[in-house]
Amino acid sequence: MIKQLPVTLPAAQKGDVRTQIAALCYRVRNGKVQVLLVTSRGAGRWIVPKGWPMHGKTPAAMAEIEAWEEGGVRGRCDGRCLGVYSYSKQIDGLAALPCLAMVYPVEVRDLARNYPEKSQRKRKWMSRKRAAKLVDEPELSRILRDFDPRVRA
Incomplete structure (x- = not known):
């Protein structure tokens, strides 16, 4: 486990780049890595879960x-951190x-039937290759395609 410090949030200006924390949710089944994508609330695009930083919480x-x-x-x-995408x-x-x-891997241990945004999103398990084709962001596509939890850097 990597030691992390909690995030502190300074004031941001209107045109500043905003940072979000993303979760690459994965499992290994029958020797194959699968990732979980969810749909965005608005357009229904396939994305990884992500959100704004929370004061006092670590990125993990x-x-x-x-x-x-x-x-x-x-x-x-x-x-x-696996990488970043814009x-x-x-x-x-x-x-x-x-x-x-900033993308962080989350090893899935359990999937709940009910969760806070269930009525607003769909979720689906898929291969890394399929997930890489479905997301819109090229940098995220590369992160998904190259991710392999079985290989440690």
């Missing part, structure tokens, strides 16, 4: 929280905000 804890809220995942994050987040009535998402 935030990845576990987002995995639970958006996908019903009960799992564990070891604290290593995208523009559309927020009602505002210009698109530039965002940078």
Whole structure:
């Protein structure tokens, strides 16, 4: 487990790049790695669970929280960041905000039938290759395609 410090949140300016924490939820079945994607609330695009940083929480804890809220995942994050990807987040009535998402692996131990955003999202297990084709962000696609929890750096 990597030692992490809690996040502190300074004030941000309107045009600043925003950071989000993303969870790459995975399991290994019959020797094959599968990842869990969820749909976005608005357009229904396939994404990984992600959210805004929370004051006083570590990135690993935030990845576990987002995995639970958006996908019903009960799992564990070891604290290593797999990479980052950029995208523009559309927020009602505002210009698109530039965002940078830090991706953390969350090993899925259990999937709940009921979870906070169940009525707002779909979730689906798939291969890394299929997931890489379904997401819109090229950098996230590469992270998904290259991810293998069986190989430690």
